[in-house]
Every structure is written in C-alpha cells, then in structure tokens.
Amino acid sequence: MMDAKKVTALLRKKGFKVTPQRLAIYNVLCNTKAHPNAEMIFNKLQPYYPTMSLATIYKTIDILKEINLIQIINVGEDSLRYDAVVKSHSHIRCTVCNKVEDIMDFDFTPAIKDVAQRTSYDLSGQQFYFYGVCPECQAKANRKIG
Amino acid sequence: MMDAKKVTALLRKKGFKVTPQRLAIYNVLCNTKAHPNAEMIFNKLQPYYPTMSLATIYKTIDILKEINLIQIINVGEDSLRYDAVVKSHSHIRCTVCNKVEDIMDFDFTPAIKDVAQRTSYDLSGQQFYFYGVCPECQAKANRKIG
DNA sequence: TTTATATTAGATAATAATTATCCACAAAAA
DNA sequence: TTTTTGTGGATAATTATTATCTAATATAAA
Ligand SMILES: [Mn+2]
Ligand SMILES: [Mn+2]
Ligand SMILES: [Zn+2]
Ligand SMILES: [Zn+2]
Numbered sequence: 001m002m003d004a005k006k007v008t009a010l011l012r013k014k015g016f017k018v019t020p021q022r023l024a025i026y027n028v029l030c031n032t033k034a035h036p037n038a039e040m041i042f043n044k045l046q047p048y049y050p051t052m053s054l055a056t057i058y059k060t061i062d063i064l065k066e067i068n069l070i071q072i073i074n075v076g077e078d079s080l081r082y083d084a085v086v087k088s089h090s091h092i093r094c095t096v097c098n099k100v101e102d103i104m105d106f107d108f109t110p111a112i113k114d115v116a117q118r119t120s121y122d123l124s125g126q127q128f129y130f131y132g133v134c135p136e137c138q139a140k141a142n143r144k145i146g
Numbered sequence: 147m148m149d150a151k152k153v154t155a156l157l158r159k160k161g162f163k164v165t166p167q168r169l170a171i172y173n174v175l176c177n178t179k180a181h182p183n184a185e186m187i188f189n190k191l192q193p194y195y196p197t198m199s200l201a202t203i204y205k206t207i208d209i210l211k212e213i214n215l216i217q218i219i220n221v222g223e224d225s226l227r228y229d230a231v232v233k234s235h236s237h238i239r240c241t242v243c244n245k246v247e248d249i250m251d252f253d254f255t256p257a258i259k260d261v262a263q264r265t266s267y268d269l270s271g272q273q274f275y276f277y278g279v280c281p282e283c284q285a286k287a288n289r290k291i292g
Numbered sequence: 293t294t295t296a297t298a299t300t301a302g303a304t305a306a307t308a309a310t311t312a313t314c315c316a317c318a319a320a321a322a
Numbered sequence: 323t324t325t326t327t328g329t330g331g332a333t334a335a336t337t338a339t340t341a342t343c344t345a346a347t348a349t350a351a352a
Binding site for chain 2: 076101111112116119126127128129130131132133134
Binding site: 161162163165167168197198199200201202205224 | 327328329330331332333339
C-alpha cells in the first residue's frame, strides 16, 4: 500500500516508466476491498480513462506483481482477482453473491511448520481459501423462507 | 474410491447411463496419485480408447463431480486437476516440476472453527494449497550447484 | 527547452481451457 | 425385439489471458 510518490519512485527504480494508467490501476486496488478482477478494474476506470484497454490492465498487473505491489488471488473462479495488500492473508468467498473478503490475522505458522516437516518441501508460500454463505446472503435467504 | 460395480449402480441410480468411457475415466483417477488434468487423462486413455475426445472427458468429469465421486483441484495452473479421493485434504505443488501431492491427515478443524466464528459465514468448504520445491527437485538443484 | 530513444498504450489477433451444439448410435426400459 | 432416452465424438463457440504491432509518450541527455 504505497502513495503515488513512492509508486513512482519504485517503478522508475525497477526500470518501468510511470504512466497515468499504471498509477490509476494501482490506485483502484488501493481503494477497494472488493478484490476486483481485470474486468472490474477496467469498468471502474472506464469513465476516467475511456480509451484504456484491457490489455493495459493485464500488462500493468504483470508489472505490479513483479515489483511486489500486489498479490494475485485465485478463488477458483474463471478469472483472477487482485489485491493491493501484499501481506499474506487468507480469503473467503460467498458462494451466493461471490464477494471475496479478507480473513486477516489468521495464524498459518503452525500449519506451515507442520507441512514443511512432513513433506520435506522447501516451502515458498501457501493459499488458504474458505467458502460459504455470507451473513447478508443468509439474512436474505431467511427473509424469503420465513 | 469405488469399484466398477458400485460406480455402475451409482450412475444408474442418479439417472446417468453407464458407458465404458465413464468407467475408464473414473478408473484412471482411482489408479493415480498424480492429480491429472483433463489432458493427462486423455493421454492416458488414448491407447485404449483412440476415438475418445476431450469433450467426453469434460462431460464425464462434470457427472463424476455431480455424484460426488471426484473432487476438483485448482492449484493456480491454467487447467484444473481431478482427484478420486473426495475426503477433504490439502495439496502441495512443486514450483519446479509442477507435481501435485497430497497432504493427508492435516487437521483443519481449529482453523475452520476460528474462521466461522470470526466471519459469521455459513462455511461449506475450504482449500489449503502449499507451494514449494519438492525433495527430488531440491536434490537435483544441489547436484548442479555442488 | 529541445531532442533522442527506449517503452508504452491501445488496437488487434492469437492462444488455450472449457463449454455448447448436433446427430448417429448405444444403453436401458418396455 | 422395439422404443426411448441419453451419450460420444466431431465441431464450433466462448472467454480469460497473452502476444504482436505501431503511433504516441515518458524520460534523460543535450
Ligand atoms: Mn485480501
Ligand atoms: Mn489429493
Ligand atoms: Zn453473499
Ligand atoms: Zn519437483
């Protein structure tokens, strides 16, 4: 989560040019908790950058990922989602409305150690995804039934 | 993990016809620990069913999933993998050779309870994926360096 | 500020996993 | 058997993502 100045400096340092499109895409990711996919970012920016193409979104995402400004989230949908919070944390997706929310401060450590020991793998990362029905969708369902 | 007779009975009970292709595809999944994707299954069966098409693989997988004979594994590759072990268990993928292995008997219970309580979601499932370098690939790397 | 040059944005086409469609034919029921 | 319903395989469609190409742009040097 960096401000525009720091992002500018980092892009330059890594040999990438700084463009309004790149800053705008990163800015969208910093200002949402919705874990948008490429198309959602595209739609968000459409009013302000009407000529921007999806290819630009994807290319920018590659760069942001490479310089570790974002992480990629694969919750088993047909498209990937992106997150400006790079600290490792797990996610939960509502199987009704498909929103993806954070589960912060979930302690992986014991699990990771256990797995490393039992598999003899040299672990580099992990992803924990949860699925279920969110409280809002539960309430809606209850209203319909009750 | 069912034998052919039980699978036959189950397919019939659920209103699906029993065909050699369907039994063969399920059989492949029962006799491997490689977590194959559609193409790997296709290649495995090619010598014995030279006219079988990928569409048949996909359609059969849909059915096997629907009657809960297999589970679908999404380890963040460009294709999905399939597993005849339907009991919930986590997986680890080697980032060098891309093999996917089981991590059995990993106890999710505390994590699941913790998450259910903190999110108020009505949980229906979860997926834990680990990434790293497998012992074999570690050995290979060491040989090259040492 | 102007200029030089390396990169980029956007248009467009390509890729590749998965899904849909269609029909001769096979499996189960009668 | 005969009938009926569902299926396999061929083929086309879909769709997220990636590749390619070129005019335009960001940036550093002059
Ligand atoms: Mn997140
Ligand atoms: Mn498995
Ligand atoms: Zn919901
Ligand atoms: Zn390996």
